Amino acid sequence: MSKSYDAARDVFAGWEVDTEAALTALSQIPISMHCWQGDDVVGFEKKTGSSGGGIQATGNHPGRARTPEELRADLEFAYSKIPGKHRLNLHAFYMDTDESPDRDEIEYRHFIPWVDWAKEQGLGLDFNPTFFAHAKADDNLTLSHPDAGIRDFWIEHGKRSREIAARMGEALGSAAVNNIWVPDGYKDIPVDRMAARQRLEASLDTMCAEKHDKAHMLDAVESKLFGIGVEACTVGSHEFYLGYAIKRGTLLCLDMGHFHPTENIADKLSSVALSVDELLLHVSRPMRWDSDHVILQDDSILQMAQELVFTGLLDRTHIGLDFFDATISRTAAWVIGSRNMQKALLRALLLPQDRLKEVEENLDWTTRLMLTEEARDLPFAAVWEEFCERNEVPAGLGLIDDLDAYQASVAGRG
Numbered sequence: 357m358s359k360s361y362d363a364a365r366d367v368f369a370g371w372e373v374d375t376e377a378a379l380t381a382l383s384q385i386p387i388s389m390h391c392w393q394g395d396d397v398v399g400f401e402k403k404t405g406s407s408g409g410g411i412q413a414t415g416n417h418p419g420r421a422r423t424p425e426e427l428r429a430d431l432e433f434a435y436s437k438i439p440g441k442h443r444l445n446l447h448a449f450y451m452d453t454d455e456s457p458d459r460d461e462i463e464y465r466h467f468i469p470w471v472d473w474a475k476e477q478g479l480g481l482d483f484n485p486t487f488f489a490h491a492k493a494d495d496n497l498t499l500s501h502p503d504a505g506i507r508d509f510w511i512e513h514g515k516r517s518r519e520i521a522a523r524m525g526e527a528l529g530s531a532a533v534n535n536i537w538v539p540d541g542y543k544d545i546p547v548d549r550m551a552a553r554q555r556l557e558a559s560l561d562t563m564c565a566e567k568h569d570k571a572h573m574l575d576a577v578e579s580k581l582f583g584i585g586v587e588a589c590t591v592g593s594h595e596f597y598l599g600y601a602i603k604r605g606t607l608l609c610l611d612m613g614h615f616h617p618t619e620n621i622a623d624k625l626s627s628v629a630l631s632v633d634e635l636l637l638h639v640s641r642p643m644r645w646d647s648d649h650v651i652l653q654d655d656s657i658l659q660m661a662q663e664l665v666f667t668g669l670l671d672r673t674h675i676g677l678d679f680f681d682a683t684i685s686r687t688a689a690w691v692i693g694s695r696n697m698q699k700a701l702l703r704a705l706l707l708p709q710d711r712l713k714e715v716e717e718n719l720d721w722t723t724r725l726m727l728t729e730e731a732r733d734l735p736f737a738a739v740w741e742e743f744c745e746r747n748e749v750p751a752g753l754g755l756i757d758d759l760d761a762y763q764a765s766v767a768g769r770g
């Protein structure tokens with residue numbers, strides 16, 4: 357235990373905050389790191405179409421992972437710099453196989469190398485059907501397409517993805533969240549939104565009809581305000597999926613980039629949690645649009661973490677990341693973003709929660725403001741360093757050399 361941690365523990369104790377309890381709580385929060393930051397959302401299948409689903413990684417930093425082996429090596433490095441045990445969020449088009457199954461032909465066996473690796477690394481896995489980057493998504497319509505043949509193709513993909521996720525969860529002894537994000541929408545103003553939404557709802561119902569053990573797989577649905585090429589209408593809007601999650605008992609996924617830029621996503625947690633059992637977060641940083649920048653310790657993330665801690669929602673929320681920046685080291689992006697999520701949680705866990713709630717209850721808003729502002733100056737960094745040390749990962753400047761050395765080792769990839 358370092359001298360600075362010792363001193364910090366005393367300072368926090370003066371605020372009636374137990375740093376040991378905060379460290380224990382933080383060590384029990386897994387972050388689901390998204391595989392797609394490692395290769396700019398390209399995936400490993402041999403067949404692709406022209407639709408990117410309105411999402412886009414920009415930049416050309418050297419070192420993009422081109423194979424599952426390269427991606428796993430990058431992930432191993434990233435996890436070795438992130439304190440604690442975490443999860444990997446895999447998309448269906450990251451299959452690891454010599455075969456070329458189409459989306460409606462994928463099977464669990466195409467993902468076994470990922471499961472074996474996750475077991476070896478002590479990681480949990482989460483999963484996502486991939487409803488974009490395919491010729492049958494080129495109209496920007498999949499599950500809501502007017503053509504039943506196209507809908508059936510994607511329904512089959514979704515069914516298989518749920519089955520694969522369930523088998524992953526069973527194999528690893530930890531439920532895989534299977535997140536359904538469907539990019540469907542219209543570039544210009546549609547005249548029959550209702551028909552599109554009815555088709556999406558019916559397709560989702562068929563796709564999710566088979567019951568899987570919740571100990572193995574949990575369905576989540578993710579809404580979006582708009583994407584590039586579908587500016588006028590997204591079929592799976594927030595209202596659509598909020599209703600769907602409530603009616604069908606699925607998790608609701610809130611992606612921080614999928615709302616109007618002035619909306620505060622942290623504010624939504626307590627509202628939706630009154631009507632859905634569990635939540636999935638896609639923690640992201642939109643800049644003017646759903647730009648998926650690497651997350652910072654900015655107000656949006658700090659408030660999100662504080663809401664999770666203060667509302668007692670950590671047990672009902674699965675924290676996933678969703679950003680992809682190709683202008684910087686991809687492994688560093690994972691490390692910086694994941695650690696920032698953890699730092700935000702630690703900051704929230706180190707706040708004098710009981711006292712703050714008490715003064716608010718007493719309408720003493722002056723003291724509330726004074727306490728929240730003074731608490732910003734507490735010696736949080738010493739507690740974070742202690743967490744890193746206990747988990748045998750570097751903190752501060754010690755991290756930079758490691759990140760640089762790894763980036764140099766992958767920069768020669770073609």
Ligand SMILES: C[C@H](O)[C@H](O)[C@@H](O)C(=O)CO
Nearest residue numbers: 392411484537611638678
């Ligand atoms: C690749 C992911 O499925 C994707 O980012 C989705 O979650 C999303 O947020 C689309 O904007």
Ligand SMILES: [Mn+2]
Nearest residue numbers: 578611638678
């Ligand atoms: Mn997302």
